[in-house]
Amino acid sequence: QVQLVESGGGLVKPGGSLRLSCAASGFSFSDYYMSWIRRTPGQGLEWVSYISSGSTFTKYADSVRGRFTISRDNSKNTLYLQMNSLRVEDTAFYYCARGGRVPTTGFYYFDYWGQGTLVTVSS
Amino acid sequence: DIQMTQSPSSLSASVGDRVTITCRASQTISKFLNWYQQKPGKAPNLLIYAASSLQSGVPSRFSGSGSGTDFTLTISSLQPEDFATYYCQQSYTNLGGSFGQGTKLEIK
Numbered sequence: 001q002v003q004l005v006e007s008g009g010g011l012v013k014p015g016g017s018l019r020l021s022c023a024a025s026g027f028s029f030s031d032y033y034m035s036w037i038r039r040t041p042g043q044g045l046e047w048v049s050y051i052s053s054g055s056t057f058t059k060y061a062d063s064v065r066g067r068f069t070i071s072r073d074n075s076k077n078t079l080y081l082q083m084n085s086l087r088v089e090d091t092a093f094y095y096c097a098r099g100g101r102v103p104t105t106g107f108y109y110f111d112y113w114g115q116g117t118l119v120t121v122s123s
Numbered sequence: 124d125i126q127m128t129q130s131p132s133s134l135s136a137s138v139g140d141r142v143t144i145t146c147r148a149s150q151t152i153s154k155f156l157n158w159y160q161q162k163p164g165k166a167p168n169l170l171i172y173a174a175s176s177l178q179s180g181v182p183s184r185f186s187g188s189g190s191g192t193d194f195t196l197t198i199s200s201l202q203p204e205d206f207a208t209y210y211c212q213q214s215y216t217n218l219g220g221s222f223g224q225g226t227k228l229e230i231k
Contacts, residue, residue, distance in 0.1 A: 035218055045159075045167070045210050045222040059219050062124075095166060099218045107173040108214040109157045113166035 002026040002112045004096050009117030016086050016121070022079040022096030022114055030054070030074040033099030035110065036081045038092035038119075046092075049081065050099060064090075086121045093118050125149055125213050129223035135231040140201045144226045146194045146211035155215040158187055158196045161225075162207045171196065172214075206230050 008020040020036070035050035049060045049070040058070050069082040079096050093116040100111035126149040136142050146156065154174035159167040169178045171187035174194055184199040198205055211223040 033218055039161075044225040045161075045212070047212075047219055047221065050218040061219070097167075100169075100172075102173060102176075105173075106214075106217070107155065107176075108218050108220070109169055109172040109178075109212075110159075110167070110218075111169050111178070113168075115166050 002098065004098065004112055004114035006094060006096055006114045006117040009094065009119045011120045011122065012086055013123050014086060014088055014121055017082070017084045018086065018119060020081040020083065020094055020096075020117060020119070022081075024077045024079065024096075024098075027098070027112075029072075029077040033101075033108075034072060034079045035097045035099055036070060036079075036094060037097055037110070037113075038090075038094045039116070040089070040092040048094070051079070083119070086119075088121050091119060091121045125152065125215060125221055127211055127213055127221050127223040129209075129211055129226050131226060132224065133227040133229065135229050136201055137231045138201050138203055142198045142201055142228065144196045144209055144211075144228075146189075146196070146223050148192045148194075148213055148215075151191045152213045152215040154190045155213055155220070156187070156189065156194045157212045157214055157220075158185075159210045159212065160205075160207045161210065167210065170209075201228075203230075 036048040051070045067085045095116045097110035098112040156174045158171040161167040175187045213220040
């Protein structure tokens, strides 16, 4: 079955860095777009970034552009999120999610999610 | 940017009730609208995609409707396992779509 397992979260000071990983199994990882989404306390879900199946395309939310970098290693079935210049407002649970699409249409969705990893930015 | 607004933000209901949650987009998004359920400590779960298509494995008591700017998620007869937070998400901007702020469904 499809499994996504995040790791790498923790406590970091403002201005610090963290690298999140998401280990995927149970599907052909290299065939799918992947994304990071976060849930901030009291703010609900916020899409952070996505990357195409072959790493050709990436996109970022305005709130993280220039500070976060998404990448993937299809040989290791692993998705990454390098987070630099972290701010207090980046405190959240970070989820990786698989991007699904209705064939031949533009209807996209996130059909599998990991359990999340907590990032706390505090001095 | 497309803003998604859900109402209500919280809702109390009883087992067996029919419940409707509303999601409004700040601009027309055709039927590019998904619904997710999240229980405490769990990953979000896709319920509905393309506004009205039921994801495989999701009980038929869940249904979605709408197009343009106004959408609804309906649970026809609440079950104990349905008490959770529900989010809508627009996919008009593909995978980078914004989410609503969530609707917390609680037991009355």
